[in-house]
Amino acid sequence: MINIDREKCVACGACVRDCIVHVLTAGADGVPTVRAEDEQFCINCQHCLAVCARGAVTCNGVGFADTLDVEPVSDGAAEAALIRQRRSVRHWGKGPIPEDVWKRLVDTLAWMPTGCNDHKLHFTVVRDAERMEWFRRETSKKLKMLVRTGVLQLLYPVFRRYVDEILRGDDIVFRNAPCMIVASTPKKAPCKEADPWIALSYFDLLAQANGLGTCWGGFAVHAFKLSRGFQRALKIPKGHSVGAVLLFGPPAFKYPRVTHPRPMPVDIL
Ligand SMILES: Cc1cc2nc3c(=O)[nH]c(=O)nc-3n(C[C@H](O)[C@H](O)[C@H](O)COP(=O)(O)O)c2cc1C
Numbered sequence: 001m002i003n004i005d006r007e008k009c010v011a012c013g014a015c016v017r018d019c020i021v022h023v024l025t026a027g028a029d030g031v032p033t034v035r036a037e038d039e040q041f042c043i044n045c046q047h048c049l050a051v052c053a054r055g056a057v058t059c060n061g062v063g064f065a066d067t068l069d070v071e072p073v074s075d076g077a078a079e080a081a082l083i084r085q086r087r088s089v090r091h092w093g094k095g096p097i098p099e100d101v102w103k104r105l106v107d108t109l110a111w112m113p114t115g116c117n118d119h120k121l122h123f124t125v126v127r128d129a130e131r132m133e134w135f136r137r138e139t140s141k142k143l144k145m146l147v148r149t150g151v152l153q154l155l156y157p158v159f160r161r162y163v164d165e166i167l168r169g170d171d172i173v174f175r176n177a178p179c180m181i182v183a184s185t186p187k188k189a190p191c192k193e194a195d196p197w198i199a200l201s202y203f204d205l206l207a208q209a210n211g212l213g214t215c216w217g218g219f220a221v222h223a224f225k226l227s228r229g230f231q232r233a234l235k236i237p238k239g240h241s242v243g244a245v246l247l248f249g250p251p252a253f254k255y256p257r258v259t260h261p262r263p264m265p266v267d268i269l
Pocket of ligand 1: 090219
C-alpha cells in the first residue's frame with residue numbers, strides 16, 4: 001500500500017513518472033493517487049519513496065524515517081580501479097575478518113537487485129571452519145570416487161586435468177577458502193539465472209574493497225546442485241536452487257600489479 005502525505009507533497013510528479021508499474025497516477029491537483037485495483041501490481045521497489053525529496057511517501061509501511069540519506073559516492077575512478085585490481089584469490093591469510101566488515105557485507109545484501117524485484121534470494125554464509133572442512137572432506141570423497149570409477153572423466157572432460165589433484169586430496173572446489181557465501185533463489189523466480197550471480201558480484205566487489213580476497217566457486221555450484229545432502233547442510237529453503245557461490249577470506253598476499261587482459265570486443269553502435 002502506498003500512502004501520500006498531502007501536507008508534504010508538492011505535486012512535483014516525480015514518483016508518478018518513476019513508477020515502473022504505473023500504480024501511481026496524478027490526481028486533478030497533481031498529488032499522486034493509487035487506484036485500489038492497481039495496488040496489486042506494486043513490486044515494492046520503493047522508487048516512489050526514494051525519489052521523493054519531501055519525504056511524503058510511505059510505501060508498504062516504509063516511510064521517510066526508515067530510510068537513509070543518500071551519501072556522496074566517488075566519481076567512479078575508485079570503482080574502476082577496484083574492478084581492474086580485483087583478483088581471484090586462492091591463497092588465504094590467517095587473521096579473522098573484522099566484525100564491522102562482516103556486518104557491512106551481510107547488511108548490504110538486502111539491497112541486491114532482483115528481476116521484477118522478486119526479492120526472494122536466500123544467502124547462506126559459511127564462516128565456521130569446521131563446516132567448511134566438512135564440505136571439503138565430503139567433496140573430496142565424492143570426487144575421488146567419481147575419478148576411480150571413470151565417471152568424472154566421462155561426464156566432465158574439463159575435470160581430466162584435475163585428476164591428479166583430486167586423487168592427492170587437493171581442494172580444487174573450495175580452494176581451501178575459510179568462508180563462502182551461497183546464493184539460492186526460488187526455482188520459479190522470474191530471473192533465477194541472473195539474480196544469484198548479480199548479488200554475489202556486488203558482494204565480491206564489496207568484499208575486495210574491504211580488503212578481503214574472493215574467488216568464484218563455479219565447481220562448488222555444480223557440487224551443490226548435484227547433492228541433496230549439501231543442500232540440506234546449507235539449509236537451502238525448499239523450492240530453491242543454488243545459483244552462485246563465492247569463496248572468500250583474508251588474502252595471503254596482495255597483488256602489487258594490475259593484469260593486462262586482452263580486450264574483449266565491444267561494439268558501440
Ligand atoms: C563463472 C565463474 C566461475 C568460476 N569458477 C571458478 C572455480 O570453480 N574455481 C576457481 O579457482 N576459479 C573460478 N573462477 C575464477 C576464474 O578462473 C578467474 O576469474 C579468471 O581466471 C580470471 O582471474 P581473475 O579473476 O583474477 O581476473 C570462476 C570465474 C567465473 C567468472
